[in-house]
Amino acid sequence: MGDSVTRFSGFADQYDRTRPRPPAALTDLIRQWIGNEDPDVVDLGAGTGLSTTLWPRAIGVEPSADMRAIAVARGATVVDGTAEATGLPDGCADVVTASQALHWFDPERTFAEVVRLLRPGGVFAAFDCDWPPAVDGEVDRAYREFTRCYGRLEVERGLRPVFAGKAEHLARLRDSGLFRHVTEVCLHGMESGDADRLIETALSQGGVRALLADGASEDEIGLTDLRAVAAERLVRPKPWWWTYRVRLATV
Numbered sequence: 001m002g003d004s005v006t007r008f009s010g011f012a013d014q015y016d017r018t019r020p021r022p023p024a025a026l027t028d029l030i031r032q033w034i035g036n037e038d039p040d041v042v043d044l045g046a047g048t049g050l051s052t053t054l055w056p057r058a059i060g061v062e063p064s065a066d067m068r069a070i071a072v073a074r075g076a077t078v079v080d081g082t083a084e085a086t087g088l089p090d091g092c093a094d095v096v097t098a099s100q101a102l103h104w105f106d107p108e109r110t111f112a113e114v115v116r117l118l119r120p121g122g123v124f125a126a127f128d129c130d131w132p133p134a135v136d137g138e139v140d141r142a143y144r145e146f147t148r149c150y151g152r153l154e155v156e157r158g159l160r161p162v163f164a165g166k167a168e169h170l171a172r173l174r175d176s177g178l179f180r181h182v183t184e185v186c187l188h189g190m191e192s193g194d195a196d197r198l199i200e201t202a203l204s205q206g207g208v209r210a211l212l213a214d215g216a217s218e219d220e221i222g223l224t225d226l227r228a229v230a231a232e233r234l235v236r237p238k239p240w241w242w243t244y245r246v247r248l249a250t251v
Contacts, residue, residue: 005063007161007207008209009066012069012070015204016048016050016070018201018203019100019204020191020242021191022189022244023188023190026187029187030097030125033123033125033250034122036094039094040057040093041058041093041097042093044083044102045062045098045104047064047100049071049076052076052078058076062078063080065080083101085113086117090116092117094118094121094122094123095123096114097127098127099128100128102164103166104164107176111172111173111176111178112178115178121250123251124248124250125248126173128245129245131143133193134243135239135241138233139198139233139234142225146202149221150222157216159210159214179251182248183247186246189242192237192238193240194235195234199223199230
């Protein structure tokens, strides 16, 4: 997870301000799945605490000092550590979560650490939201073109990190042999945003920040075109629909 610390350093405030909050239905699903209304939770890659604070009793694990400071300010309990080496005691959790973060972790070492942390019958819940949010056809098209554009430039400039693809999370969990049962559930969350939030959301992505720091222009990464579409389509806030893919793995 070392690369993600560097990649997401220096803009924790913006990240926290623009990133989506997990929907309340997520905790309902996990509580029902585990059969425990008040679980002890460990949140891996807690970032600014957006998912940690969903739970009354949770400990976040986050290696970035910038992110930890914001999480603590919002009332989360967070320790300095990684998903592969949390430093927490054996069997301390009923639930371990990873929000928008599993792709940054070493799967083999992380899954072993998750199993060590969980009590018998505990659940690992790894969830990500699909990008971009569903706003309308034109915003979706423009954001996907922006993603294609900056992604290509990342590769050309040698800035694209190697990480575990999100599409393979479910298969990796099953193939690990460490969990009794693994499944995936889709949930939806609704927020709202205008043009400014859309652009700030784009600027909260690590690849975009890496390219700008490397001297790429907004034209080169496709941000100028996205700004134009956002200014036309999101003069006022509109609902944003996020699809969350929740992988549930039981020990």
